[in-house]
Amino acid sequence: MIAFGLRLAVAGGREALTRLVVIAAAVAVGSGLLLTTLAGVNAVNAQLTRYAAVYPNASTAGSADPLWWSTRDDYFHGQQIVRIDVAGTGPDAPTPAGVPSTPGPGEFYASPALRELLAAHPADQLADRYPGRDLGTVGPAGLPSPDTLLAIVGGTPDAVRALPHARQVSNVGDTPALPEATVDLILGVIAGGLLFPVLIFIGTATRLSAARREQRFAAMRLVGATPRQIATVAAVEAAAAAVAGTAVGFGLFYAFRSPLAASRSPVCRSSPPTCRWVCWTSCSWRSACRPARRWRRGSRCAGSGSHRWASPAGSPPPPRARTG
């Protein structure tokens, strides 16, 4: 029956194929949209989290020793360089994101882009701004983007306290940048504004084909297909559309994602498996399985004595005026 259902779905003539393609396309748009949205929200969230790692909020809560922190902007040939001055006040002070340990006075870390810039210019033009011992490279967790020019420079607490925007920080980068409620709100707006029309489109596409399905299933019941056989055929058909649609949706998503990723924003590349799973279940399958449920409802009505199932839908009513 499974092979038979597939046969009906993909090799049932031009009309059946059109139907499959329309439903699959709707599912594709829906799942592609949802994937892109989730990845986008996730990307923005991750991006903001990394900004939070560069511009942490002042906080003195907790028993940890605070870290003195100052973020300043510096410019070289018109390019912005982020300079973070830090000074630990004790052994429990937090460590800035992206580096293994807080630099002490006379030590610094540089981002990969800054490192290139340093190498490309004479020391008296740029490197002299960061005197002392180079401890290494700032990792991605501390960078809003891979090409961010950034230095984390160690100092004494007294020196850093005197810098502009100096603040005491007791934790760095572990507070989510977007509150959950905000993420929900964004998703809700996207769902309402974008997915709802798509769902209506899917609904219309499936309803258009419902009459035709009804006719086919009536014809099959007539020749003795059991309710289970018909349910199998309906489910296989729905699944074919869902699988095809989801595959295309993933294709769309990856096509969309590549240019985003190419914009060198590292976080656009993230879309955790949970997101994909949510897409799979909530969007494509639900909407594509609807015709099967519609049919089940239809069959229950038919079972209660309607004549419709004996004379397949689509046939005009028998002439009533004539007499034998």
Add this chain to the structure above:
Amino acid sequence: MSVVIEARDVTFAFGQTPALRGASVAVEAGEILAIMGPSGSGKSTLLHCLAGILVPDSGEISFAGARLDTLAETQRSSLRRDRFGFVFQFGQLVPELTAVENVALPLLLSGVRRTSALERAKAWFARLGLDGLEERRSGELSGGQAQRVALARGLVAEPQLLFADEPTGALDSLTGEQVMDLLVSAAREQGTTVILVTHEARIAAYADREVMVRDGRVNAPDRIVS
């Protein structure tokens, strides 16, 4: 001869509309029975009750000596698949399938392998003058061709009983007679019992016996009005 299927005092209503009010009829093995009567008299309803498509509100249907109306839907489905064949007025072919697949459908549903099902189905095309139409879909067939494909499907599983509801109702009279000729000769050849609903006397004339349905009851055969 023995009675193969029988309705005893069957009533059936569509909601508030009574369609059968105590209909009784018995059909003998190998017989071709015509059920006649005015439009709306309950002919189709009686046929559907006999075939186990509709379940009577009261009364009994027995097939081959056993109650049919008390069977579960699944059992009636398999009975329809294995023992009964159907030819209706129109709309009975699955539009997504080719003609030969439509004919093979009852065999496929009862688990016959695809290749042998199609083999058996193809044999009917020559027999019913349908050569070369095997791969057409129902939309690409004329009314008479579609009706012959439906007839082939009704007979392909070599049913004991063939239910025909106005099988020529959508055809012109010449095409209708060709289909009836084929139906009757194939049924006689296979020994299939035929229950034929029609309101045309010319079609009823192909039958061995005629009964008349009026107001949901089956009247004596000698009171036929044409």
